[in-house]
Amino acid sequence: MRKKTICGIDEAGRGPVIGPMVVAGVWVDEEGEKLLRDMGVKDSKKHTAKKREELSEKIREMFFHNFIVVQPEDIDALRQAMSLNELEIHIFAKVGGSRRADVYYIDSADVDEERFGQDFLKKLGFETEVVSKHEADVKYPVVSAASIVAKVERDRKLEEIRREIEPELGIPLGSGYPSDERTRLFIKKWIEKFGDVPPHTRQSWKTVQKIKADMKQQKLF
Template sequence: MICGIDEAGRGPVIGPMVICGVAVRSDQKLKELGVKDSKKLTPKKREELEPKIRKVAEVEVVEISADQIDAARAHMTMNELEAKVFATIIEKLSPDEAYVDAADVNEHEFERMIRCGLKCRPRIISEHKADDTYPVVMAASIVAKVARDARVREIELEIGTPIGSGYQTDGITMSFLNDFIQQHGKCPPHTRRSWEPAKNIMMMKSLRTLDKFE
């Protein structure tokens, strides 16, 4: 059994990070499906492939909310958090080999962090851009991305206004975040308050409030 693990949503200021593991006996069926790195596929193509992947593979998905990320960052790095969840997924899937998209600049260090959370002892292949190399990691990237996109749309419906993709490079996201904080004096739900963009806007809001009393 081999498995591939990848994440979607490590960097955005709004929304969860989703980590997915996909396990198969052989990656031949995944190759036949035409899986690719999720970033190289259109949203429509990802959504077409996701249920097909689930039919030919065992899939584990873990969602880490914005609040959980903020809490974890008080005592660990994002790399350590990812490695911890990767280890949890490997334990559940129990593969002989695990291919992972390395989050750390040092691929071997990321493997070491994963092994710290493991009881089982599979062979771990930790590489940068594994989602562009191994079909089983490509499949994991697709399922993770579809799950995160769906969750962002749910958050948008909950809040009742467009929030964009959740990334700080998205003008819609940053306009929404800024407007919400200016109007309510706090971050909107599902915001990573420990992220610099959110902290900076909150700080500017506080300074403007203080100026009114001078």
């Protein structure tokens, strides 16, 4: 009898103004799901960076997985044609479609969980069961596993970006999130020095527009 295949999909880096978004999928059977529980897999945010890296290595060694890194310039281009939720569904479906599963567990970015699941299923292009929930990365170990793989890959990419651009200013880049004062200051200082935003910046983000507008306003006085 064929074992039931379960796929969990999640993202890391949806909101940052600097750096890519990573969407990851992990495929397991019911025995694999139990193994994830036994390994102590839970939402990536509840693990230390060191623990996430250890778990990510184990998950990638033990289970079929796939991830897509969506670069800032691609996010900007796609945002011209679709909302951020639609973009996420588009990438979720590309990851999920790389191997069929009997059930897909996905972390809903939409306030309407059911709508997010239905939109994902349409993009997927074949009939299957979809469970779309808020905080799926907390509720389902297979989504927790995907969140860990995505988060570790996103952190690695951000570290590469730091090594590339921080020496140009000699100040920390920060987390890349709009709420991080260090990140906003880095963007401002980069514009002051080079006349444009740093590489790997999502230029469609309101944060960038606000920083530019504030700097322009300051020049008037």
